[in-house]
Amino acid sequence: MRKPTIQDVAVKAGVGVGTVSRVLNNHPAVRGVTRDAVLKAISDLEYTPNPHARRIAGGKSYTISVLLPVLTTEFYTRLLDGLEAAFQEARYDVAIFPLLDRSRLERYLGSHTLAYQADGLVMATYNLQALFHEHRLRTQQPTVLVDAYAEHVDCAYMDNVTGGRLAGEHAVKAPGPIHAIWVETELDQLFQTRVFEDRRSGFMGALAAAGRGLGRECVSSFDTLAARNTAAQLLDAVQTEPGGVPCTVFASADLLAGALLDEMAVRGLQPGVDVRVIGFDNQPWAAARGITTLHQPVESMGYEAATLLLTRLNGYRGPARARRFEPSLIVRGSA
Amino acid sequence: MRKPTIQDVAVKAGVGVGTVSRVLNNHPAVRGVTRDAVLKAISDLEYTPNPHARRIAGGKSYTISVLLPVLTTEFYTRLLDGLEAAFQEARYDVAIFPLLDRSRLERYLGSHTLAYQADGLVMATYNLQALFHEHRLRTQQPTVLVDAYAEHVDCAYMDNVTGGRLAGEHAVKAPGPIHAIWVETELDQLFQTRVFEDRRSGFMGALAAAGRGLGRECVSSFDTLAARNTAAQLLDAVQTEPGGVPCTVFASADLLAGALLDEMAVRGLQPGVDVRVIGFDNQPWAAARGITTLHQPVESMGYEAATLLLTRLNGYRGPARARRFEPSLIVRGSA
DNA sequence: TTGTAGGCGTTATCAG
DNA sequence: CTGATAACGCCTACAA
Numbered sequence: 260m261r262k263p264t265i266q267d268v269a270v271k272a273g274v275g276v277g278t279v280s281r282v283l284n285n286h287p288a289v290r291g292v293t294r295d296a297v298l299k300a301i302s303d304l305e306y307t308p309n310p311h312a313r314r315i316a317g318g319k320s321y322t323i324s325v326l327l328p329v330l331t332t333e334f335y336t337r338l339l340d341g342l343e344a345a346f347q348e349a350r351y352d353v354a355i356f357p358l359l360d361r362s363r364l365e366r367y368l369g370s371h372t373l374a375y376q377a378d379g380l381v382m383a384t385y386n387l388q389a390l391f392h393e394h395r396l397r398t399q400q401p402t403v404l405v406d407a408y409a410e411h412v413d414c415a416y417m418d419n420v421t422g423g424r425l426a427g428e429h430a431v432k433a434p435g436p437i438h439a440i441w442v443e444t445e446l447d448q449l450f451q452t453r454v455f456e457d458r459r460s461g462f463m464g465a466l467a468a469a470g471r472g473l474g475r476e477c478v479s480s481f482d483t484l485a486a487r488n489t490a491a492q493l494l495d496a497v498q499t500e501p502g503g504v505p506c507t508v509f510a511s512a513d514l515l516a517g518a519l520l521d522e523m524a525v526r527g528l529q530p531g532v533d534v535r536v537i538g539f540d541n542q543p544w545a546a547a548r549g550i551t552t553l554h555q556p557v558e559s560m561g562y563e564a565a566t567l568l569l570t571r572l573n574g575y576r577g578p579a580r581a582r583r584f585e586p587s588l589i590v591r592g593s594a
Numbered sequence: 595m596r597k598p599t600i601q602d603v604a605v606k607a608g609v610g611v612g613t614v615s616r617v618l619n620n621h622p623a624v625r626g627v628t629r630d631a632v633l634k635a636i637s638d639l640e641y642t643p644n645p646h647a648r649r650i651a652g653g654k655s656y657t658i659s660v661l662l663p664v665l666t667t668e669f670y671t672r673l674l675d676g677l678e679a680a681f682q683e684a685r686y687d688v689a690i691f692p693l694l695d696r697s698r699l700e701r702y703l704g705s706h707t708l709a710y711q712a713d714g715l716v717m718a719t720y721n722l723q724a725l726f727h728e729h730r731l732r733t734q735q736p737t738v739l740v741d742a743y744a745e746h747v748d749c750a751y752m753d754n755v756t757g758g759r760l761a762g763e764h765a766v767k768a769p770g771p772i773h774a775i776w777v778e779t780e781l782d783q784l785f786q787t788r789v790f791e792d793r794r795s796g797f798m799g800a801l802a803a804a805g806r807g808l809g810r811e812c813v814s815s816f817d818t819l820a821a822r823n824t825a826a827q828l829l830d831a832v833q834t835e836p837g838g839v840p841c842t843v844f845a846s847a848d849l850l851a852g853a854l855l856d857e858m859a860v861r862g863l864q865p866g867v868d869v870r871v872i873g874f875d876n877q878p879w880a881a882a883r884g885i886t887t888l889h890q891p892v893e894s895m896g897y898e899a900a901t902l903l904l905t906r907l908n909g910y911r912g913p914a915r916a917r918r919f920e921p922s923l924i925v926r927g928s929a
Numbered sequence: 930t931t932g933t934a935g936g937c938g939t940t941a942t943c944a945g
Numbered sequence: 946c947t948g949a950t951a952a953c954g955c956c957t958a959c960a961a
């Protein structure tokens with residue numbers, strides 16, 4: 260009852276192993292009839308190729324390492340969906356390395372791990388290139404950045420500046436003061452991301468272009484409690500100042516927007532009327548709560564990132580490419 | 595500049611490949627001098643064996659799949675530290691599969707993935723055995739549960755009943771009412787864990803043994819905001835009822851205890867005097883906040899789980915073994 | 930105790 | 946288009 264091999268399939272289909280290998284790899288030079296016979300043998304035998312054997316025979320590992328932060332957001336689930344879809348089509352395996360902490364990252368970069376054995380590397384959100392040079396990775400693996408941008412590296416990134424701008428352009432459509440809540444950025448330099456800076460600069464730009472100024476700015480860490488407290492502080496200020504309501508608040512992440520809506524409900528403030536709320540991310544629950552927000556084509560970004568890496572693996576040697584993805588505004592009741 | 599192979603090492607050390615292979619696998623029949631020479635060649639060349647080649651030649655992949663939830667808690671970082679330490683010693687690679695969502699889990703179990711090819715499986719916290727049967731995994735891989743218990747499977751688990759009991763025994767040392775805050779368990783049956791149930795039953799047992807009853811019970815989801823709200827509710831009730839203070843509160847996770855302390859501070863209630871607080875987990879920040887809590891030997895549990903799996907891989911065929919680990923009470927100012 | 934040779938399941942390179 | 950056959954890097958007898 261041992262696992263069937265390519266040999267077994269070849270015998271059963273009455274062809275040579277080479278032919279079986281060809282149909283396995285979608286090689287064009289196979290006659291239709293032959294291909295069908297092989298395919299039938301494969302399914303009859305419930306044959307699955309041994310990945311280790313192809314790794315050793317082909318000189319490639321057919322494995323991609325994906326390094327990503329472990330924020331338990333839907334964002335990374337969707338990102339992985341996009342990445343995995345593309346890699347699976349190309350028969351690559353993906354190994355996920357959650358960056359739980361800094362020392363773990365360094366271990367991943369040690370030469371004994373799977374990360375080292377992989378054919379390519381996907382780095383999400385954080386640009387760890389610098390660190391890679393410190394550790395002078397011997398085999399410079401093809402690398403692609405996703406949800407991050409850097410020069411001289413292939414990357415697929417979300418244009419958060421544009422996202423911020425769209426939010427700003429929507430904000431200025433209404434009169435009244437405009438406020439914003441930003442997300443506190445990580446302290447560790449290594450784990451820094453420019454996402455929220457970008458959203459801010461896009462937003463500010465739109466306001467400036469419309470000749471509008473920003474009222475209050477608050478900063479909150481990415482945490483429900485902190486978000487709620489920040490929302491309360493902002494509303495306290497807004498409610499006590501003359502002409503404070505109606506106003507518009509750009510909450511630069513849906514988590515913040517949700518907390519703001521909660522706090523507004525307590526105070527009897529009506530979304531879209533007393534306080535117009537614009538979020539960011541289009542989280543799954545954003546629709547139900549009627550949050551006007553920015554949707555990000557995350558899966559597409561992941562898919563494209565994977566595609567960029569695959570072209571490198573297939574021999575592309577040209578200059579680094581950058582693929583930009585634009586968030587789109589989804590208008591709902593909150594603004 | 596290509597990766598050195600076992601051949602290169604053999605040449606450099608002036609021995610045959612067989613000898614190199616033997617020292618690689620800790621085979622006893624190698625002379626000390628020879629071994630040293632080989633070892634030197636290995637480190638000179640910075641040679642690392644190709645795991646895929648090992649797999650295909652030896653029939654093992656030397657890879658372990660670790661399935662774990664992605665709660666970004668220190669708990670899983672420590673657990674992985676323990677697991678990886680043991681596996682590294684045995685020259686096994688570990689591939690981490692974060693269980694971001696249900697469909698992803700099913701994909702991991704698909705026959706093409708690394709998880710399927712691994713020599714063994716570690717499942718953390720959740721017992722997914724049932725699912726495995728549904729999917730009738732053909733190659734029943736050796737599996738070990740960690741931070742979870744089930745019959746007929748090797749497992750290393752934290753005795754949360756004892757942890758709860760220790761908390762209870764500490765709680766009953768003081769007079770006054772005793773309250774508790776529990777963590778809401780996951781809705782999806784598949785992703786269920788008994789951890790919090792166990793803490794509860796241990797705690798209740800200790801109270802019963804001491805002839806004491808439980809006052810108020812609250813449930814909170816594992817989220818800072820929810821925890822804070824729950825704490826507020828509890829304190830509202832406690833402060834308004836006669837003889838409500840001083841009292842003792844068992845917060846079954848440090849996250850809950852921290853939120854409780856925050857809310858107490860707002861109300862001017864003194865920890866350890868007005869309200870005695872007992873947490874659970876001994877998070878890194880628990881010491882600074884003076885939280886009396888239960889420390890869990892998480893690394894040891896991980897290490898032991900890995901060891902159990904390794905014995906299976908080395909041919910152990912006996913009955914399932916269960917290794918129990920006991921939390922220990924750390925008394926600080928809060929109780 | 931050590932070296933040599935055969936084989937593991939694929940892919941890739943040839944002739945045909 | 947297809948079938949042999951030589952790699953790929955390692956492990957494991959078997960022989961020395």
